[in-house]
Every structure is written in C-alpha cells, then in structure tokens.
Amino acid sequence: MPLGRPDVEGGRAVALRFKGIAAAGVAALLVAGATLPAKDWPQWRGADRQGIWTETGIVRGFPDEGLIVKWRTPISGGFAGPAVASGRVFVLDFVETEPAYGTERILALDEGTGEVLWSHEWATSYRMLMQSYATGPRATPTVDGDRVYLTGATGRIFCLNAASGAVIWEHDTVAEYKARIPIWGTSIAPLVDGERVIFVVGGEPDALVMAFDKHTGVEAWRAVDLRSEMGYSQLSIIEAGRARQLIVWHPKAVLSLDPETGAVHWEQSFRGGQAPIADPVQSDSFLLVSGFYAGSMMMRLSPDRPAAELLWKSEGSNRILANGVEVAETNGLHSNITTPLIVGDYIYGICSHGQVRGLRADTGERIWEAAGLTTPNRWASAHFVEHEDRYFVFSENGDLIIVRFAPDGYVELDRTHVLDPTSRTGYGRSQPGTRSRTRHGRSDRLVVWAHPAFANRHVVLRNDEEIIRVSLDEADY
Numbered sequence: 308m309p310l311g312r313p314d315v316e317g318g319r320a321v322a323l324r325f326k327g328i329a330a331a332g333v334a335a336l337l338v339a340g341a342t343l344p345a346k347d348w349p350q351w352r353g354a355d356r357q358g359i360w361t362e363t364g365i366v367r368g369f370p371d372e373g374l375i376v377k378w379r380t381p382i383s384g385g386f387a388g389p390a391v392a393s394g395r396v397f398v399l400d401f402v403e404t405e406p407a408y409g410t411e412r413i414l415a416l417d418e419g420t421g422e423v424l425w426s427h428e429w430a431t432s433y434r435m436l437m438q439s440y441a442t443g444p445r446a447t448p449t450v451d452g453d454r455v456y457l458t459g460a461t462g463r464i465f466c467l468n469a470a471s472g473a474v475i476w477e478h479d480t481v482a483e484y485k486a487r488i489p490i491w492g493t494s495i496a497p498l499v500d501g502e503r504v505i506f507v508v509g510g511e512p513d514a515l516v517m518a519f520d521k522h523t524g525v526e527a528w529r530a531v532d533l534r535s536e537m538g539y540s541q542l543s544i545i546e547a548g549r550a551r552q553l554i555v556w557h558p559k560a561v562l563s564l565d566p567e568t569g570a571v572h573w574e575q576s577f578r579g580g581q582a583p584i585a586d587p588v589q590s591d592s593f594l595l596v597s598g599f600y601a602g603s604m605m606m607r608l609s610p611d612r613p614a615a616e617l618l619w620k621s622e623g624s625n626r627i628l629a630n631g632v633e634v635a636e637t638n639g640l641h642s643n644i645t646t647p648l649i650v651g652d653y654i655y656g657i658c659s660h661g662q663v664r665g666l667r668a669d670t671g672e673r674i675w676e677a678a679g680l681t682t683p684n685r686w687a688s689a690h691f692v693e694h695e696d697r698y699f700v701f702s703e704n705g706d707l708i709i710v711r712f713a714p715d716g717y718v719e720l721d722r723t724h725v726l727d728p729t730s731r732t733g734y735g736r737s738q739p740g741t742r743s744r745t746r747h748g749r750s751d752r753l754v755v756w757a758h759p760a761f762a763n764r765h766v767v768l769r770n771d772e773e774i775i776r777v778s779l780d781e782a783d784y
Contacts, residue, residue: 348762349392349450351496356543358646360694360761366781369723375778378421382414384771385443386730388758392450394418395469396767398774399457401443407433411444411459415472421776425472431461437490442730442771445494447758456504460492464506466524476524484510489536498542500566503527509537516555518569530569534559540583550613554587556596563613572613577604585642590649593668597642599659603671619671639671640664644688644756655712661687663717675716680708686732690758703754704728728753729771
C-alpha cells in the first residue's frame, strides 16, 4: 500500500502508523537544496499566525529512545503557549498564594540555556473565573522587535521592553474600559499591525475590540458593541476582496473590520455558545469557523470587495446522549481548541470528542472519520502545525505526532511522548492510562492545552510545572 494512503473499511477511515520514516524511500521525499536560516516563533501560531513551520533540516522521524531535551525550567500554572524571538523564550504563568489569589507573571528565558533573564509580575484575583480552570494566563505573548505585548487572564494588558522587562505602558481594561471578563478568562493574544497593536478587550458599551498606538498605548480606535462575552477565538488579518480584513469571531457573529480604523466591512450571525475558541481559517475564498457548541460555518469571500456570503452551515448536535451518557457521535465538525485545516477542497479537524474527521470544503459533507490522534473525551484536542509535506501534531496527552492528511483518511507516521499533562480540565471521563483526580464529585482529566512554539529547529512546550526545549534538528541525531 502506498505511503500516505490509509485503508478505508466500510466507508470509515483507518489511521495507520509507520515507524522508521527516515528510511531511504521516505528520505527521497525531502526537497533538495540548501538549509534555510533558523526562524523564530514570535507570537500565537508563528510569525504569520498560520501554524506553518518553514525551517528545513528537521527530523523526519523520532528515535526509539526519544527526543533530546536541551533544558527544563520550572514554571507555574498557565494555558498560554510560549513565544520565541531574538534568543529569548517568553512565557506567562500564575503563582497562587491563596485560593483564587496570587500573581501573574511573564518570564523571559535564555533560548539556549533556559535561564530566567527577567520577570515581571502583577497581583490579581481569579475569583471571577470558573475555578476548575483557574490555572493561569491563557494568551501567548506577542513579540514585535524590541517589545513584547501580553494579556493577563483578568484583563491587564502590557507593553514591556523585551530585553529588560521594563514596563513601557499598560492598561487595566476592567477599570479603564469596563471590560467584561469571560468565565474562562481573557485568552486572545495581542495582534501587532503596523503602528498599532490590537486587543479584544470586551469593553462596554462599544469596545469589544480596541487598537492602541503600539509605542505609547494611546487608544487608536474602538469597535463593535458588546453583546456577550468576548469569546476566546484569536484575531487574524487576511487579504481578500482587494482589502486587508481583521477577522473577529465572538459568541454572536463573525465580523470583518478594517484594521486601520475598526470600521465594519461585513458581519455574519453565528452563535458559537460561550466558547468560540478555534481560529477562523482562510484558504483562497473559503473562510471557516468551527466551534464545540455550534458546529461549523463556511463563508465565501468576495474576490473584488471586502464582503462575504454564507456558503453552508452545519446542522445537528455536538453530542448524542445514550441512556444519559455522552457518546462520541456527532455530525459535521465541532472543533473545540483545535484549529482545523483547509487543504485544497477538504477540511481536516478534531471533533468535540476527539474524532479526527475529513469534510468537503464546498458542502461540509463528512467523508471520513478516524480515531487515534488523542484520547477520546469531551473537549479532546490537539494542535496542528504544517511542515513541508506533513503535519506535526501536539496532542493534549503530551505526545508529538507526525501525520499526513488526505481526502480518504490520515496516516500517522511517527509518535513520541514529550511532556506530561498537568492541567485539570474540570470535566471529563477518566481513561485507561491517564492520570485523573476528583473535584466536586467529577473525574477530572489532566491535559496539556498550551500551543507549542516551533523555532530554530526546536520545539518549546510548557505545562503547569515546567517549560522545556526539545531538539528537532536532524544534526542532533
């Protein structure tokens, strides 16, 4: 059977696993040419927020003895992934001093050694957050030249000097803009655009989104009346319809704004419940959003003006109950944390209970389903990062997996464990081989949900106890 083409039994895709992919036959897939320079990962999902890793000289498979960990540095709790830029690793955490009280911090580490270079901290309370998830900050820092921008879980925003940690400017969005903090905490990373930095603030009455002068912190514009919580889906800027469009997905609608002024280009109603989390995904004229509660919606972007029309919207529940117990059977794609992929005419993603699914992009029709990337569970998730002809997948179980997706299924090429899960989900079913603990009478699943940073031929990962740097440089093996 050709590599990259899984069996399909009874219309159901079966994921296959291939070890030893450094063999000559697979090595022939490598593109000849000089190794490109190493690259940083300065913000959420990389330099362009697309989850694409472009470095060469990366391992094609994992050694049986596991990957080399260059360093480990202790940290405290948080869901925020690291950013890597200019020889430094930036990461946020929360040090609890008493229940629901403590200090949020940003740490800057030496990329080569893991040594803490500086830290900046501020006191906060997590009383307004759902306590099952009161672990720490959620939003990945954003590095822009000599500055780093960040958002705490309770609405504090900062611009710091990246070399020293000195505060350049800051805002308390609750005190200054009457920000409404969502139940799972402020989670949307700052987006730098030209001379502005854009935040989802959730300010009342008309400041869901705000832009500030990135140098001074002076307000540049505010936009969108607050009609609900701000949501958790990240901002992105796309180019379509001969215009640059800032895409915002909040619990009531998907919007396109002019990133220079905040003016609304278009808006499409789409109720994502409390938790639109996965990023909107653009591919050519397609724009997809997918959420746990609402399923998926595909927009068709206009080619000649900043406008969009509804192409299709999925129907059906995100779960089915059998004798009062949730089972992993749903319609379409109900993403949770996992941002799905659009590859050509197909969508690939992880559904609400951990099923891997393929759909037609033009209709939303599901064409295959498989299991195996992560443990089946409510809100199961993984992060997809494209690299050459494959994807690195980091699962909530702490596994790093190499995968290829295709219209008739997916192929798992290799897998290795890199980081133990430590974050408590607050809801879940204990699975064989996973650690769990009981809280409020429920069996709580332990996961690692922070997005990794793929930078300079290494991957940097964190849980609630440590941050580590792992080599993926083929020269190390």
